[in-house]
Amino acid sequence: MSDPKSEKAYDDLTAEEREVVDKENRAREEAEQAALPYTWKQELSDVSVYVPVPPGTRARDLDVKIQKKRLSVGLKGKEKIMEGELCQEIKLDESTWTLEDQKTVYIFLDKVNQMQWWENVLTHHPKIDVRKIEPPNSKLSDLDGETRAMVEKMMFDNQQKQMGKPTSDELKKQEALKRFQAAHPEMDFSQAKIN
Template structure:
């Protein structure tokens, strides 16, 4: 007697309440996992900021910090690194920096090579976050580079009337006010 063939089953869809409960449960698990890391981090589409606590009174010459295209190492010389591993994605090494703040934490700014994606984690050995739940900060047009800004401004203008169309609409409105006896319901501007 042979075993029955496996049947592809689609998991049943969750109700809205079940989905909210699952999302809350996952968010709580994710929060616990992130708080357990020996560092804190946040990101924008352009960069990642990682803050690594070090013993109070630490001096820059005591630090061992290495930033490579796909790897990071942060710690004290001669000791196990506090943060080390393969980065989730590539960085622009020449545009990435680190500083020692108040002799008690190292702040690392990693410039993303691909500035159109969210990272699920800093290093591949760390627990992932759900990047679909990220709510990006509102950005200003002035924050964008020239080419991107021009494209966004052009997209924002799509569907809006041009200055010529606005002039025609204004002329029609004035003419309608001067001639209320006329029916303009089928008037077309063109």
């Protein structure tokens, strides 16, 4: 007989039950990732892969192939350390590899779709839960002018809504109506509605 709690939909779980499930899933995910022959991390724009090789390895001893949708890393004449289909396409011209300290192959993969988190590097390897990824907070000063203005407007509007006050668009409409009223005192605006 299976555990009835495991069959319960995640959304139907209590906060405490979700915490237990999340903790179990995190532990399983960490164990699966630790068993891989490499480590990896990602940003929305790229993926970094670190493949340990025997100390003293030279670049000419390596056989590294980076393709649009495939990756293989190994030592010449030996079985591949990792090989397979990438879970998403990469920009080939922007993706590179280097040998660091004669013991780690560092691979930089530039994502084609820079708005999507990868579940894994190679499709046949265990997946991570991308819904649990918490991107690092970026500072407003890191953003270009147009994006920064849009984010500041959204933050202002959100704050105004929480306080029950008008948003920036509503304030603009109110100001425009006031100017129009001032310019046309002969008109009756008592029934005017702002949408």
